[in-house]
Amino acid sequence: MAQTTTTPPKTSLFFTPEIIVGKTQEANTDFPKTKLQKNVFLSIGQYNYNSNKEWAARLNYPKxxxxxxxxxxxxxxxxxxAYSILPFIEFSILKKQLNGLNLxxxxxxxxxxxxxxxxxxAFNRAIxxxxxxxFRSxxxxxxxxTHATDWRFGLGYLHHSNGHTNLPNQGLNSFTASVSAKIDKNSNSNNDFKKPTFASKSQTYMAFRLGLGQNVLSEKFNTKKEVFTVSASAGKILNNTFKFGGGFYYxxxxHYYDYIKNNEALIEEQFPHFKDNPYGYATSFGIFASSELLIDHIGFEFDLGLNIHKPFYKIDWQLNQxxxxxxxxxxxxxVLGELDWYYEIKRTISARMGLKYYLWTTNKAPKHNIFLGAxxxxxxxxxxxxxxxCGYVYRFNLKEKSI
Incomplete structure (x- = not known):
């Protein structure tokens, strides 16, 4: 029987060549006909069996x-x-019921x-x-x-789009299957690693963020212009891994401001009062709930919010729909888009998803940290x-209890 140890394996790297085939979905009416989609991927990854990585232990040591x-x-x-580069995280799921299944x-x-x-x-309105x-899942x-290789079968989804920086932007979506080989001569040494025990703890945090975005208004107004953002938030960091909070954004x-100042068609016909305060009607503010997964220097973030004030979206919707x-x-x-029930939902609910890079590793729970985000x-x-x-995070005193 192998002796358990909290010492990490000698090497933690693995390489995965992968062949993927599938079908590119039609992005719009009369989209060009496509044959079998073919992909070749090479993934370079690492195990995270390390007694100092609390986030890895909390997540059951993902790759x-x-x-x-x-x-x-x-x-x-x-x-x-397409030529792609994608950071990834891989979890073992349903291990007791179906050993060898990963997401x-x-x-x-x-x-x-x-x-x-x-x-x-003209008929490829996807990209x-x-x-x-x-994005891939x-x-x-x-x-x-075998001793050095795990042969794998996969089913997945691939997506490509530009984030509304030019129109049309229907995006490319594909459903695929793959065959791959995860190669690592030392993978068996991971079985000797004994999981350390961490105390349960939490910290209160405050964060501030400044952002510079770009988008286009519609196919007619299809030049990229800026979106300036600022936000403040607060919440809890649990076990130095899960970050939950809420805040306010502005x-x-x-594009909204210029449309109002230039007295474009819908301003003159429907919203002449916007000209009394073009700056105010070109703004949006609201509240949001935030969730983030902290992995060393990287944060995976998803926010869901409510727009309290976004009056220009009536024009935005009519132009784009x-x-x-x-x-x-x-x-x-x-023909303008109809301001129906679906418009009300889209105007009200906002979402935000992306990555952060923290200057100091979050694994050490620094009181002060600075991040860059996309x-x-x-x-x-x-x-x-x-x-x-870019933004700043301040952590208050740590609260810890034994488990």
Missing amino acids: TGISLGYTDFGNSTKVGH QIGFGSSYMDTQYDIITN TTKINWS FFYYDVFK RFYE GFTYENANGETIE HINANLGQADFTELS
């Missing part, structure tokens, strides 16, 4: 790493290829070599920018193992703007 990928969407001329989630960026063009590629957000099952949309057509006389007719902000599930941010 982390980075995936590099090439995607052929099945139509080289009209849809093209991997990756979030990063991709370079796309083919975009929408109104003249040469309009070279640089895009990328896969279930893996270890089919069989945003100023340059409407359409144009030519009548029998050859005149272009514009996030997608959304109206419910529809992208609103892409944001880069």
Whole structure:
């Protein structure tokens, strides 16, 4: 029987070459026809069996790493290829019921070599920018193992879109299957690691954030302009791993302000009073609840909020949910989006998801910390703007009790 130890294994790295096939879903009506989608990924990861990593122990020692990928969407001329880089985290799930089942989630960026063009590629309304957000979610099952290799079968979902920095932005979605081999000659040494015991603890925190975002207003107003944001929040950090809180945000949309100042059509026809205070009507503020997973220097964050004030969204919705057509006389007719119940939900609910990089590792629970962030902000599930941010976190005294 192997002797248990709290000393980490000699090496914690593994490599996973992976072949993925699937189908690129149609992003819009008359989307270009695609053949079988083909992907090649190489993942470089590490185990986190370390007695000093509390977050790893709390999460039952997930694997982390980075995936590099090439995607052929099945139509080289009209849809093209993607070159992706995605940090990932992988959890063992249902271990007692189905040993060998894992869930991997990756979030990063991709370079796309083919975009929408109104003249040469008008029916691919999925991608309009070279640089895009990328997301992948896969279930893996270890089919069989050798001394150095775990052979795996996977089922998953891939997504690419630009976060509303150019329109159209329908995004590319794919459902896929994969075969991969996780290669690690020293993986068996992980079985000798004995989990350390950590005391249960919590800390109160306060945080402040400044952000600079970019978006476009509509296909007609399709030039990127800035969104300026500021927020303050407070809450609890549990066991130095799970961060929960709430706060207040304020945003100023340059596109909204310019539309009002230029007295565009809907201002003149429906909202002339916006001209009395263009700055105020170009702003948004609200409250939000925040959740974050702290992993050393990295934070995975998801926020859900309520817009208390976002008056210009009435115009935003009408422009983006409407359409144009030519009548029998050859005149272009514009039909505005209807302010229905779905509009009310989208106007009210905001969401925010992304990554943070902390200057000092969160594993040591520093009283002061500074972070940089990259996030997608959304109206419910529809992208609103892409944001880069920086912020400061202050932790109050630690409260600890034995378990």
